[in-house]
Amino acid sequence: MEELAQVVVDVPTMQTNQPYTYAIPAEFRERLTPGMRVVVPFGKGSRVIQGFVVGFINQSDYEGELKAITSIVDLYPVLNDELLDLSAWLAQLSFAFRISVLQTMLPNVMRAKYTKYVRVIDEIDEDVLFSIFHGQDEIEFDEAQMEPATVSKLLDLRKHNQVEVSYQVGNRARVKTTLGIQPLLEFEAYEEERAGLTKTAAKQSTLISYLQTLKPTDVIAKKTVSEVTGLSDAIITTGEKKGWLAKVPMETYRDPMKDYDIQATTPLELQATQAEALAAINAADGTAKTFLLEGVTGSGKTEVYLQAIANVLAEGKTALMLVPEISLTPQMMRRVRGRFGAAVAVLHSGLSDGERFDEWRRIERGEARVVVGARSAVFAPLENIGLIIMDEEHETTYKQDENPRYHARDVAAWRSAYHNAPLVLGSATPSLESRARAEKGVYELLLMPNRINNHPMPTVQVVDMRQEIINGPESNFSTDLLAAIQDRISKGEQSVLMLNRRGFSSFVMCRDCGFVLECPNCDIGLTLHMDTKSMKCHYCGHEEAIPHQCPNCQSNAIRYYGTGTQKVEQELQELIPGAKIVRMDADTTRKKGAHDKMLTAFGNHEYDILLGTQMIAKGLDFPDVTLVGVLNADTSLGLPDFHAAERTFQLLTQVSGRAGRADKLGEVFVQTFNPEHYAIKLAQMHDYERFFRTEMQMRHAAKYPPYYFTIKIQASHAEEREAALKMSQVGRWLKNQLGTDAIMLGPTPRSIARINNRYYYQIVLKYRQPEELDAALSELLERAQSEAKHGLQLSIDREPLSFM
Ligand SMILES: Nc1ncnc2c1ncn2[C@@H]1O[C@H](COP(=O)(O)OP(=O)(O)OP(=O)(O)O)[C@@H](O)[C@H]1O
Numbered sequence: 001m002e003e004l005a006q007v008v009v010d011v012p013t014m015q016t017n018q019p020y021t022y023a024i025p026a027e028f029r030e031r032l033t034p035g036m037r038v039v040v041p042f043g044k045g046s047r048v049i050q051g052f053v054v055g056f057i058n059q060s061d062y063e064g065e066l067k068a069i070t071s072i073v074d075l076y077p078v079l080n081d082e083l084l085d086l087s088a089w090l091a092q093l094s095f096a097f098r099i100s101v102l103q104t105m106l107p108n109v110m111r112a113k114y115t116k117y118v119r120v121i122d123e124i125d126e127d128v129l130f131s132i133f134h135g136q137d138e139i140e141f142d143e144a145q146m147e148p149a150t151v152s153k154l155l156d157l158r159k160h161n162q163v164e165v166s167y168q169v170g171n172r173a174r175v176k177t178t179l180g181i182q183p184l185l186e187f188e189a190y191e192e193e194r195a196g197l198t199k200t201a202a203k204q205s206t207l208i209s210y211l212q213t214l215k216p217t218d219v220i221a222k223k224t225v226s227e228v229t230g231l232s233d234a235i236i237t238t239g240e241k242k243g244w245l246a247k248v249p250m251e252t253y254r255d256p257m258k259d260y261d262i263q264a265t266t267p268l269e270l271q272a273t274q275a276e277a278l279a280a281i282n283a284a285d286g287t288a289k290t291f292l293l294e295g296v297t298g299s300g301k302t303e304v305y306l307q308a309i310a311n312v313l314a315e316g317k318t319a320l321m322l323v324p325e326i327s328l329t330p331q332m333m334r335r336v337r338g339r340f341g342a343a344v345a346v347l348h349s350g351l352s353d354g355e356r357f358d359e360w361r362r363i364e365r366g367e368a369r370v371v372v373g374a375r376s377a378v379f380a381p382l383e384n385i386g387l388i389i390m391d392e393e394h395e396t397t398y399k400q401d402e403n404p405r406y407h408a409r410d411v412a413a414w415r416s417a418y419h420n421a422p423l424v425l426g427s428a429t430p431s432l433e434s435r436a437r438a439e440k441g442v443y444e445l446l447l448m449p450n451r452i453n454n455h456p457m458p459t460v461q462v463v464d465m466r467q468e469i470i471n472g473p474e475s476n477f478s479t480d481l482l483a484a485i486q487d488r489i490s491k492g493e494q495s496v497l498m499l500n501r502r503g504f505s506s507f508v509m510c511r512d513c514g515f516v517l518e519c520p521n522c523d524i525g526l527t528l529h530m531d532t533k534s535m536k537c538h539y540c541g542h543e544e545a546i547p548h549q550c551p552n553c554q555s556n557a558i559r560y561y562g563t564g565t566q567k568v569e570q571e572l573q574e575l576i577p578g579a580k581i582v583r584m585d586a587d588t589t590r591k592k593g594a595h596d597k598m599l600t601a602f603g604n605h606e607y608d609i610l611l612g613t614q615m616i617a618k619g620l621d622f623p624d625v626t627l628v629g630v631l632n633a634d635t636s637l638g639l640p641d642f643h644a645a646e647r648t649f650q651l652l653t654q655v656s657g658r659a660g661r662a663d664k665l666g667e668v669f670v671q672t673f674n675p676e677h678y679a680i681k682l683a684q685m686h687d688y689e690r691f692f693r694t695e696m697q698m699r700h701a702a703k704y705p706p707y708y709f710t711i712k713i714q715a716s717h718a719e720e721r722e723a724a725l726k727m728s729q730v731g732r733w734l735k736n737q738l739g740t741d742a743i744m745l746g747p748t749p750r751s752i753a754r755i756n757n758r759y760y761y762q763i764v765l766k767y768r769q770p771e772e773l774d775a776a777l778s779e780l781l782e783r784a785q786s787e788a789k790h791g792l793q794l795s796i797d798r799e800p801l802s803f804m
């Protein structure tokens with residue numbers, strides 16, 4: 001019998017991928033299973049921490065006496081065998097520690113919370129006993145809530161061994177309950193009760209009749225009872241007093257879509273290319289095959305997804321559908337819910353912790369069989385997966401930019417292999433990497449080159465803004481675009497205008513001395529936020545007032561630069577006073593459900609113009625949108641990053657695709673200072689294939705992905721010298737490990753060298769053999785753990801989103 005448990009512990013400052021071995025107390029044996037969380041003693045003293053049981057062993061080669069598990073957090077495993085296996089693999093792949101992968105797999109609320117207690121263990125001063133401990137021998141130690149003087153007093157007491165600190169691990173997840181009603185009597189007994197009522201007690205009689213309709217095991221929400229019977233709370237309470245019913249707590253789910261009014265839909269009759277794509281996917285049922293569904297905007301990819309999902313559901317399997325960021329695409333959520341109803345769970349960043357927890361439990365219990373969600377939904381605890389879909393597979397939001405630095409596509413591929421289920425990657429503009437794999441036959445390419453009913457793609461005009469500036473006053477709107485907007489308003493049609501804000505922000509500069517307001521903790525300018533009327537640092541959160549005078553030369557010539565969506569909205573309103581404009585950006589969509597409300601109102605023609613940031617580029621499907629304007633195509637081109645052309649092409653193609661999707665023709669205006677750039681010209685011609693070939697040649701010549709694999713290694717430290725030293729040491733060590741065709745860039749300071757008072761140095765590696773470096777880099781990471789104590793942090797990022 002297994003007597004020892006292997007536990008991956010949660011110690012942020014001392015991480016390792018090695019599980020620790022703990023004895024299992026007799027009362028837990030047989031009851032404990034892998035995937036449960038436990039509380040275990042760790043290190044010296046009374047410190048206890050949380051950990052995940054990942055397996056059992058019979059023997060340990062540990063010499064001393066093994067510590068035993070203190071208690072169990074979960075009554076059932078929170079992670080199944082598949083996810084435990086996945087976590088081990090993913091930790092390796094993404095150079096992360098297994099504990100951080102395990103934590104990432106769980107909804108936020110289920111992550112550990114520690115409560116600390118201070119207990120008096122020796123005689124202490126009466127005054128202190130009363131002022132701090134209120135006469136008790138133990139209090140909760142919450143440094144955030146305590147006066148600094150109290151904390152320092154406690155530190156002294158601790159030093160003299162008069163108090164000790166204990167830790168308790170709590171579970172923050174709370175099941176939501178509501179009041180339920182349970183019948184207590186048999187049918188006949190209710191009749192006797194009724195006989196004893198006075199004639200005027202008609203309402204009590206109604207309650208009895210209702211209770212007689214219930215089974216003895218029924219628990220009905222009190223709210224429902226009131227609704228069905230029309231009885232007041234007072235009558236129900238009377239029933240309780242008379243012993244007819246019991247009030248009991250009942251578990252409920254928080255439904256993140258309860259405020260959405262969703263229309264049920266039925267499958268559409270497919271067009272020829274859709275039917276071919278669907279047939280190929282259905283035929284792959286039961287095999288781990290990957291498809292790249294390359295379909296132009298408006299070609300009907302979503303309908304193919306929905307029917308493929310229906311196919312696996314009919315076989316009793318489940319389906320996982322990933323979308324780039326679901327809070328930005330309420331339309332997709334509606335479409336999937338509209339087709340599959342309550343069988344659909346949604347997981348995305350717009351949910352409250354409670355809603356997330358409830359959706360997660362519905363999945364885990366098998367009540368939800370389709371999951372639609374953003375990046376982390378790839379870990380949804382679905383069993384028996386029959387199909388995985390990744391919509392807009394090229395989107396960068398699928399890569400997590402912090403620890404663990406995983407790409408959802410890799411995880412999806414692993415789960416597809418585990419379940420022998422097909423994986424469908426869909427996009428109008430596939431990532432070069434995926435398209436190249438399709439070229440090599442690693443993925444099967446499914447093409448949908450035309451819009452539904454062979455409806456034409458929109459015509460795209462490129463507007464040369466250099467000319468505009470020469471010809472007229474500075475404006476965000478060229479003459480042609482403005483005329484087109486006015487024309488649409490007069491025809492009752494709608495327009496979508498996008499302000500490209502990638503790598504771009506509003507800042508404050510002094511016109512006299514050129515002074516730019518910078519963050520005191522980071523080497524970067526502060527960003528102007530009109531909603532909070534303050535200057536903020538996007539890296540460390542520092543915030544200060546907007547200066548009205550130059551802090552450097554005291555001049556009043558301080559100016560605000562950069563075009564915010566708000567400013568553009570103002571200008572447009574002045575240019576076309578009657579226009580009804582709805583603005584969608586980070587400021588206006590902060591409130592829950594705001595996206596959906598605005599889009600619904602736009603869809604109902606309450607507005608003529610939808611003006612927004614990149615968040616409006618994807619997924620929108622409105623039949624009366626016949627004009628799309630891109631105000632500044634260049635901001636993403638200007639970034640010093642090899643992805644710049646690809647991202648620009650993708651964005652322009654996506655946003656253009658919003659125009660003319662139904663029977664009316666669409667028109668697009670792209671305003672740019674680089675009208676000759678190939679990314680802009682090829683987007684104008686809707687020519688993905690040529691863009692792919694052109695860009696592949698560039699990447700080949702410059703030795704970039706997908707021809708080379710890339711890795712970014714960063715070290716950071718509060719002392720600049722330490723970070724620089726570490727990276728040059730890493731650089732020297734790596735030189736000896738690298739093959740001849742590998743290329744090392746750096747070490748160099750990162751483009752923003754200091755963030756939150758830490759200095760960053762980095763090395764970027766480009767290499768040809770997939771596993772060439774894995775062992776060396778894992779070793780590097782393990783070794784860096786011992787240096788973490790001295791404040792040095794090291795991170796390794798596989799296929800980084802940028803080299804900056
Ligand atoms: N077989 C069909 N018959 C009629 N209409 C269809 C059919 N398939 C899809 N449509 C409609 O065509 C429109 C475009 O389809 P859909 O939104 O699925 O395209 P898409 O390829 O996902 O586009 P994008 O990449 O731009 O998001 C939708 O309004 C959809 O309802």
Ligand SMILES: [Zn+2]
Nearest residue numbers: 519522537540
């Ligand atoms: Zn800062």
Ligand SMILES: [Zn+2]
Nearest residue numbers: 510513550553
């Ligand atoms: Zn100045």
